[in-house]
Amino acid sequence: MNGPVLCVVGARPNFMKIAPILRAFAAHQPPIPALLVHTGQHYDQDMNDKLFVDLNLPRPDLNLEVGSGSHAVQTAEVMRRFEPAIDAHRPSCVLVVGDVNSTLACALVAAKKSVPVVHVEAGLRSFDRRMPEEINRVLTDQLADRLYTTERGALDHLLREGVAAERVCFVGNVMIDTLLACRERARSAAATLQAHGHDAARLAGAAGYGVVTLHRPSNVDDAATLQEVLETLSLVAERLPLVFALHPRTRANVERFGLGHLLDPARVTLLPPQGYLEMLGLMAGATVVLTDSGGLQEETTALGVPCLTMRENTERPITVDEGTNTMVGRDRAAILAGVDEILAGRGKRGRVPELWDGHAAERIAADLARWLS
Numbered sequence: 001m002n003g004p005v006l007c008v009v010g011a012r013p014n015f016m017k018i019a020p021i022l023r024a025f026a027a028h029q030p031p032i033p034a035l036l037v038h039t040g041q042h043y044d045q046d047m048n049d050k051l052f053v054d055l056n057l058p059r060p061d062l063n064l065e066v067g068s069g070s071h072a073v074q075t076a077e078v079m080r081r082f083e084p085a086i087d088a089h090r091p092s093c094v095l096v097v098g099d100v101n102s103t104l105a106c107a108l109v110a111a112k113k114s115v116p117v118v119h120v121e122a123g124l125r126s127f128d129r130r131m132p133e134e135i136n137r138v139l140t141d142q143l144a145d146r147l148y149t150t151e152r153g154a155l156d157h158l159l160r161e162g163v164a165a166e167r168v169c170f171v172g173n174v175m176i177d178t179l180l181a182c183r184e185r186a187r188s189a190a191a192t193l194q195a196h197g198h199d200a201a202r203l204a205g206a207a208g209y210g211v212v213t214l215h216r217p218s219n220v221d222d223a224a225t226l227q228e229v230l231e232t233l234s235l236v237a238e239r240l241p242l243v244f245a246l247h248p249r250t251r252a253n254v255e256r257f258g259l260g261h262l263l264d265p266a267r268v269t270l271l272p273p274q275g276y277l278e279m280l281g282l283m284a285g286a287t288v289v290l291t292d293s294g295g296l297q298e299e300t301t302a303l304g305v306p307c308l309t310m311r312e313n314t315e316r317p318i319t320v321d322e323g324t325n326t327m328v329g330r331d332r333a334a335i336l337a338g339v340d341e342i343l344a345g346r347g348k349r350g351r352v353p354e355l356w357d358g359h360a361a362e363r364i365a366a367d368l369a370r371w372l373s
């Protein structure tokens with residue numbers, strides 16, 4: 001093995017994926033040398049600091065401090081700033097996770113410089129090319145030399161796209177490694193509400209409570225669409241109280257479009273973006289989660305909590321086929337029927353998929369050490 005593994009993170013979901021990988025690299029015998037590169041694609045000082053503490057994640061060895069911008073500007077700036085890091089550290093490979101702009105940008109730079117690319121969470125497909133993440137996933141997998149998958153079905157997608165089977169290794173889900181490692185430290189929903197000045201007693205009813213997260217442009221960027229979504233959530237809130245962790249994009253659009261009146265504070269508790277341990281506790285105690293997040297689909301399946309995904313497609317179909325996830329889009333009737341089914345005790349409980357056992361990162365470390373040598 002020549003040179004360290006450059007491990008790239010760019011946005012919040014990447015942190016949960018890279019933390020167990022770095023621990024597994026350190027615990028491997030012999031240890032696998034690694035450097036953590038934070039592109040700064042998404043950067044909030046307070047939230048980043050909290051995530052590092054919550055996840056027992058070491059501070060980045062390099063921070064490229066790219067910041068926000070359009071997809072083209074951000075991708076180009078990550079590439080421009082990442083190339084000198086490769087020249088300086090001469091890595092044995094570049095390891096990227098997930099499907100954010102930094103994932104593709106760093107994979108592209110590495111491939112152009114003949115440095116092997118390793119992609120963790122490969123082969124996931126929504127088959128919706130309107131999603132920027134789908135473009136990032138497909139192209140990163142084409143560039144990758146070693147591809148680690150979270151579910152067996154991902155191999156079929158990769159084979160159809162011309163990726164050789166010998167480049168692919170099924171290891172399980174590193175997101176679930178983090179969830180299982182952190183579950184005992186999760187903060188209770190009551191403590192989280194109290195910390196933000198809310199009365200936790202409202203969550204103690206027989207129906208329990210629901211958790212909401214929404215951030216995708218298709219749900220929150222258009223005024224009429226966002227109004228439709230919030231009106232549906234107000235009807236859900238008549239059935240059980242909701243805790244809505246508002247993404248900055250969503251909060252800004254609620255205010256810009258003048259839709260705040262649709263969120264009744266007596267039934268919908270609004271919170272700012274939460275740390276990992278806070279969100280984990282909120283989800284673990286919830287009756288239902290309503291979301292458009294990819295990661296939450298996986299986490300609710302691991303927790304056995306019913307999830308209604310407000311999207312028309314998912315790159316994580318195993319959460320539907322085996323887990324607790326139901327795709328409902330913005331179909332009001334489907335959403336309300338799903339909530340009613342769950343409140344009647346007939347919600348999906350599913351089962352935990354194969355190899356979502358907390359040891360995916362260890363399997364990656366063992367395979368990568370063999371592959372690099």
